[in-house]
Amino acid sequence: MADALTLTATTPCYGLLPKSIGTCDLIETNLGRLTSIAPYKQSALSEALKDAHRLAFPAPNRMTGNDGARAIWFGRDMALLVGPTPDAALAEHAALTDQTDAWACVTLSGEDAAAVLARLVPVDLSAAKFKRGHTARTQLGHLNASITRTEADSYLILVFRSMATTLVHDLVTAMESLAARR
Amino acid sequence: MRLPCPICGDRDRREFYYQGSAVALSRPAPDADAAVWENYVHLRENQPGDLDELWSHDAGCGAWLVVTRNTVTHAISGAKLASEAAR
């Protein structure tokens, strides 16, 4: 049993999630290790990433890989390695920065997920334009966010950890307002 | 207003931060005349029509862009990476 002096690590959305509202579910997602990769030379890094993690370096607005290990395009000349501990060989070709505790990571899924995000995000995230494996650095409300479609009706959303409460508040408000109109 | 980011594609204006005329890319030599520096730091043409401007895609890819915007109509006629424009 924990005593009064034992500190317990909590996740960014501890006490805030999960939420099920209308047709949508919002859950916190444990992605494992998060590492930003800023290549010195993209071709060399891309080879190393393939050898070490069987992942292609993602083109802008794209994600590669799957649940076990993903590489999400994360900005100009940058990708986020999601899941595995980065292979030491990558450090020869890129600046690697551990970001594991820096991001609040949630998954929004359900029939109305795209409609919920349409209320908050100034990018067309509907299925016709934003398919599985597509990603965007954009805004969610006033928050800078990384948004990726991981499944047909499922989005992975990352914002700075300090913004977790605002993220959940904005998403829950949009979910409630859509549910109320069904 | 939407700006055509060469990396991200067409994006809403709110994702960007505005830094004014792209004159900042033509920095004078360190030993240039004081009048040249004064012109660079303080003086702008401010003419109506097409203007090359610096915009940062803050909430997107993070790149600095040179965007050509008509200051009368807000029509955008092009955008390129500032790193390429400065070459």
Ligand SMILES: [Zn+2]
């Ligand atoms: Zn961009």
